[in-house]
Amino acid sequence: MTKYVIIIFLISMVCISSCTKEIEDNQNISYDYTLEAVDTISIELDSTTSPKIEAIRYLENSAELALLNKSTYQIILYDLNSGKQIKKITFMSEGEDGIPSGIKGMYYYSEDSIFISNGYSIFLCNSLGKVLHKYSLNAENISYSFQVFFLTQDQPFIKNDSLICAIYADLPSLSLSAFRNKVASVFALNLKNGKGKCIAFYPSDYEKGLYGNNYTYTFLTTNPDKSIIYSYPVGDYIYKGGGEKIFAKSKYIDKITPANTIEDNPMGHTSFFVTSPSYGPIYYDKYQNMYVRVAEMPRSKEDFINKKWWKKKTLILLDEKLKIIGEVQVENDYLNVYQCFSTPDGFYITLGSNKDENKKSFIGFKLKRIVDEKNTHN
Amino acid sequence: MHLFEQYNTNSGLQNNHVVMIIPIDLGCHSCIDKCVKLIRARKLDYANIQIIFSCSNEKDMQIFFHTKDIQVHKYVNIILDTKNIAFINNLVFTSPIIYYLNKSTIVRKVELTPINIDNELNNLISLNK
Numbered sequence: 001m002t003k004y005v006i007i008i009f010l011i012s013m014v015c016i017s018s019c020t021k022e023i024e025d026n027q028n029i030s031y032d033y034t035l036e037a038v039d040t041i042s043i044e045l046d047s048t049t050s051p052k053i054e055a056i057r058y059l060e061n062s063a064e065l066a067l068l069n070k071s072t073y074q075i076i077l078y079d080l081n082s083g084k085q086i087k088k089i090t091f092m093s094e095g096e097d098g099i100p101s102g103i104k105g106m107y108y109y110s111e112d113s114i115f116i117s118n119g120y121s122i123f124l125c126n127s128l129g130k131v132l133h134k135y136s137l138n139a140e141n142i143s144y145s146f147q148v149f150f151l152t153q154d155q156p157f158i159k160n161d162s163l164i165c166a167i168y169a170d171l172p173s174l175s176l177s178a179f180r181n182k183v184a185s186v187f188a189l190n191l192k193n194g195k196g197k198c199i200a201f202y203p204s205d206y207e208k209g210l211y212g213n214n215y216t217y218t219f220l221t222t223n224p225d226k227s228i229i230y231s232y233p234v235g236d237y238i239y240k241g242g243g244e245k246i247f248a249k250s251k252y253i254d255k256i257t258p259a260n261t262i263e264d265n266p267m268g269h270t271s272f273f274v275t276s277p278s279y280g281p282i283y284y285d286k287y288q289n290m291y292v293r294v295a296e297m298p299r300s301k302e303d304f305i306n307k308k309w310w311k312k313k314t315l316i317l318l319d320e321k322l323k324i325i326g327e328v329q330v331e332n333d334y335l336n337v338y339q340c341f342s343t344p345d346g347f348y349i350t351l352g353s354n355k356d357e358n359k360k361s362f363i364g365f366k367l368k369r370i371v372d373e374k375n376t377h378n
Numbered sequence: 379m380h381l382f383e384q385y386n387t388n389s390g391l392q393n394n395h396v397v398m399i400i401p402i403d404l405g406c407h408s409c410i411d412k413c414v415k416l417i418r419a420r421k422l423d424y425a426n427i428q429i430i431f432s433c434s435n436e437k438d439m440q441i442f443f444h445t446k447d448i449q450v451h452k453y454v455n456i457i458l459d460t461k462n463i464a465f466i467n468n469l470v471f472t473s474p475i476i477y478y479l480n481k482s483t484i485v486r487k488v489e490l491t492p493i494n495i496d497n498e499l500n501n502l503i504s505l506n507k
Contacts, residue, residue: 047441048441048444050437051437051438071442266472357435357436357437
């Protein structure tokens with residue numbers, strides 16, 4: 001009998017502690033803020049630049065926008081006021097300054113420090129397109145190969161002498177045993193000696209079941225303290241530094257349930273992703289001192305069959321302490337929340353579809369306190 | 379194969395023995411490049427082989443051909459699908475794909491992957507030898 005009492009007590013304690021945790025997690029969240037569209041800027045695309053943007057960066061010092069044109073091996077700099085091109089930086093695919101196998105993405109740190117990725121290597125280049133150094137991607141604490149992409153949503157940054165970036169491990173996403181053995185997600189490359197080390201790994205959520213290729217991403221950002229802040233498509237938390245967990249769950253997502261099986265082909269992985277909720281990139285807007293985390297709502301199976309794959313999005317707004325202060329539904333399906341940047345004038349989201357394929361527009365948003373509006377009405 | 383009527387072409391597509399669909403914006407780049415190399419070398423210039431390039435906008439299609447140095451107007455067996463009709467109708471997703479037809483009926487469908495692409499392209503070339 002005593003044994004049963006102890007078991008019941010233990011079960012009760014587990015329930016109480018988990019409920020308490022849940023209450024702790026959800027309490028004190030007041031959704032007082034929203035985003036208000038305040039501005040639209042547009043840039044002119046030349047005949048060789050695709051309207052599909054994959055890597056775009058705001059350059060704070062010059063107030064310019066840097067856009068990668070993968071097909072021409074160029075970074076194009078735009079004046080944000082006029083929307084006109086002001087400079088092109090051309091890289092080579094062959095020879096001494098060659099970046100072989102195609103450019104995957106770029107991180108424009110400064111005129112003399114432009115990082116270009118071709119997947120398995122990072123090339124440090126200058127604004128003349130010259131390769132100053134090539135870094136092969138190896139980490140002393142893992143045995144498998146991995147890639148970096150430097151797309152817009154991959155937000156690498158420099159901390160001390162190291163380049164911190166999200167990585168994509170060459171491991172099968174449907175192997176639970178791989179995740180039990182820890183799969184690396186964030187990499188620190190020492191730019192002085194070229195040595196690398198993985199500094200973050202996928203959380204235990206990934207050991208619970210199958211999620212597939214579309215869930216094996218890491219979204220990285222940083223803040224003025226140079227903290228390493230990252231999140232994953234699965235999970236209610238944002239991670240900071242060495243693994244501090246911060247609750248950042250969408251109020252529209254109950255939970256993300258893994259599959260028992262996923263058909264191991266692109267359609268199988270896509271089907272599970274489209275019909276399940278997920279989280280997208282996390283951004284830090286230094287000018288408004290806020291974080292924005294993307295949440296993605298599932299489509300129905302019928303929608304999937306009818307090729308309606310675009311998942312409705314919300315933007316979870318967090319203050320400088322990573323406390324949720326609002327959640328905004330993205331009403332315009334053409335806003336591409338994977339292509340965002342911040343300037344002193346707002347948090348800009350790329351308009352995914354323009355009728356004019358030679359123009360790209362970005363909608364700027366400012367944080368707005370909802371209660372102010374209520375008080376005004378009173 | 380009623381679908382191919384949507385391409386509004388006079389090429390007599392339904393009489394072709396082989397239709398190759400290449401998704402240029404989603405597809406595996408190395409597989410696409412191998413297909414393009416054969417097309418540029420004029421090794422697929424046969425009336426019984428129809429090639430469809432598929433993507434979601436006209437500008438990306440133009441940039442693709444400019445980058446790959448293909449002058450489309452010189453080829454009689456290329457169709458440009460800039461409205462992703464092939465994708466919308468489940469004929470192609472992330473890999474180039476070859477459909478072998480017999481009297482407008484698909485008798486064989488092969489998705490090209492880095493593993494099978496060399497053999498499959500050789501098979502395609504050998505059809506007209």
